[in-house]
Amino acid sequence: MQSLNIQYNPRIDQLRWLAATVVFLFHFHLEYRGLSGAGLSGPWSALITEGHTGVGLFFTLSGFLFMQIALVQKQIVYRDFVRNRVLRIFPLFLTIFLVATSIGRDKFQPQDLLYLFATNLGLAPTSGTVVTGAAWTISVEFLFYMVFPFLARFAMERGLRYLANLLVLMAFFKVAAYTVNDNSTLMYFSTFVGRFDQFLIGMAAAMLLQGRRARLQEFAPLLLAAASALVVCTTALMHTVAPFGGAPKSSFWIGWSMLESAGWAFFIVAWVSFQRRLPGAIERALCHGGKVSFSFYLLHMGVLHVLATKVGLVRPTGHAGLDAAIMLAASYGITWLLATISYNTIEEPFLRMRRSYGARQAPAVAPAA
Incomplete structure (x- = not known):
């Protein structure tokens, strides 16, 4: 996705595509099992059965990219930064919010408009149906946007120790909240206490990458293999010890977001450092997937739910695995097409209104992010 503030790196778009696809697979699996389809089981399929981890990748990537x-x-102009973030997020987010309030019109209260700023809390209109349920993450993301210019300034002035101190404070807040919250798993999953450390870890990863790029590029293939193994293993561990949707209160979740984000931060650094190009068609497809990933993410649950309720379980071949693959490919393709239409119609016109928010001008080359 084009930006005015940093040189374009297709790897970032590819990571956005990956995050959106992992979340899609997670929700497809839930809908498929809800239709009495054969589901996956076991820890080594946890990247799908616990595919909500794609949200952790999104949050970590945001911290990483904006810190880059x-x-x-060197300096972020706060007003212009927030203006760009509003233009990036609000048009589609408001559309989804209005869909949610339309669906729940009989229960709507005027004060529900305040949920525009807190869709991750309470009984937000967007949480009333799976069609708009993915919107909870946007409020958490926008909270980070509101404070990021300050965090970046202080981190550049004081170094990694500043971010480390914030992570210590976040760990304390997690422990303290655990002692008084009876549904701590959901709290850690969807609130400031549970998620803000992931943005900080992404920022730290960007700072660690600075000045070490050449060395990391040398060992990128090995690092990528190790990072991939770490992500798979940490997700498998969560599935084994404290799966989401299991116990409402588990001490494992106190440290889960940091463990999850550390794995994804390692993966981000390795993938960004990886210099080998993918085949042209694949490279273009994944970059397009990253470009439309916001629309893809916000619309995919609606697509999956409509297909589940109006089409149901399809068995064109009679072979369970092949039938599941056909349903997956069809629903993914429909979501991809709808996301492309949404991006071109709702997102892209507003993206053209953005401007540089750095204190110095960005390089005059095709930029991204």
């Missing part, structure tokens, strides 16, 4: 921009620009 801050390191290039």
Whole structure:
């Protein structure tokens, strides 16, 4: 996705595609099992059965990317930064919010408009149906946007120790909240207490990458293999010890977001450092997937639910695995097409209104993010 603030890196778009696809697979699996289809089981399929981890990748990637921009620009102009974030997020997010309030019109209260700023809390209209349920993450993301310019400034002034101190404070808040919250798993999953450390870890990863790029590029294939194994193993561990949807209160979740984000931060650094190009068609397809990933993410649950309720379980071949693959490919393709239409119609016109928010001008080359 094009930006005015940093040189374009297709790897970032590819990571966005990956995050959106992992979340899609998670929700497809839930809908498929809800139709009495044969589901996956066992820890080594946890990247799908616990595919909500794609949200952790999104959050970590946001911290990483914006810290990279801050390191290039040296100073972020707060007003212009927030303006760009509003233009990036609000048009589609408001559309989804209005869909949610339309669906729940009989229960709507005027004060529900305040949920525009807190869709991850309470009885937000977007949480009333799976069609708009994915929107909870946007409020958490926007909270990070509101404070990021300050965090970036202080981190550049004081170094990694500043972010480390914030992570210590976040760990304390997690422990304290655990002692008084009876549904701590959901709290850690969807609130500031549970998720803000993932943005900080992404920022730290960007700072660690700075000045070490050449060395990391040398060992990128090995690092990528190790990072992939770490992500698979940590997700398998969560599935084994404390799966989401299991116990409402588990001490494992106190440290889960940091463990999850550390794995994804390692993967981000390895993938960004990986210099080998993918085949042209694949490279273009994944970059397009990253470009439309916001629309893909916000619309995919609606697509899956409509297909589940109006089409149901399809068995064109009679072979369970092949039938599941056909349903997956069809629903993914429909979501991809709808996301492309949404991006071109709702997102892209507003994206053209953005401007540089750095204190110095960005390089005059095709930029991204």
